[in-house]
Amino acid sequence: xxxxxxxxxxxxxxxxxxxxxxxxxxxxxxxxxxxxxxxxxxxxxxxxxxxxxxxxxxxxxxxxxxxxxxxxxxxxxxxxxxxxxxxxxxxxxxxxxxxxxxxxxxxxxxxxxxxxxxxxxxxxxx
Ligand code: HEC
Numbered sequence: 001x002x003x004x005x006x007x008x009x010x011x012x013x014x015x016x017x018x019x020x021x022x023x024x025x026x027x028x029x030x031x032x033x034x035x036x037x038x039x040x041x042x043x044x045x046x047x048x049x050x051x052x053x054x055x056x057x058x059x060x061x062x063x064x065x066x067x068x069x070x071x072x073x074x075x076x077x078x079x080x081x082x083x084x085x086x087x088x089x090x091x092x093x094x095x096x097x098x099x100x101x102x103x104x105x106x107x108x109x110x111x112x113x114x115x116x117x118x119x120x121x122x123x124x125x126x
Contacts, residue, residue: 068100068101087119105118
């Protein structure tokens with residue numbers, strides 16, 4: 001009887017260890033040592049469009065070809081204006097519109113940071 005009791009005790013101990021061990025691992029984004037499942041969800045909300053997305057959807061209509069004498073994509077014209085006015089200056093005129101350039105470049109629901117990213121995208125590819 002004494003033997004049987006200790007066998008049960010050993011089984012119970014394993015069961016208890018199984019029961020109290022941590023239920024999950026906390027995965028911190030970027031930690032490659034804990035890769036058991038889907039990647040961690042990025043902390044930032046995914047609603048901000050990239051400069052490339054905004055450019056391709058809205059700005060390309062004019063800037064791809066230099067329509068209406070807009071600074072043509074890839075020609076160096078936007079970079080030249082950036083040197084002259086700074087990114088803040090370009091952003092200000094993109095928001096308000098300037099001559100034939102409509103306010104926000106027709107991206108009416110664009111946040112300032114999205115417009116800025118689109119301008120930066122044009123400068124980076126100039
Ligand atoms: C309907 C045509 C059109 C669209 C669409 C358009 N632009 Fe323009 N953009 C222009 C024209 C024309 C100019 C030149 C204005 C001038 O200096 O006379 C210009 C100039 C600019 C400038 C330079 C402003 C300055 O101060 O020199 C920026 C920055 C700019 N556009 C950003 C954008 C962005 C970002 C988008 C998309 C979200 C966009 N544009 C969409 C026509 C357009």
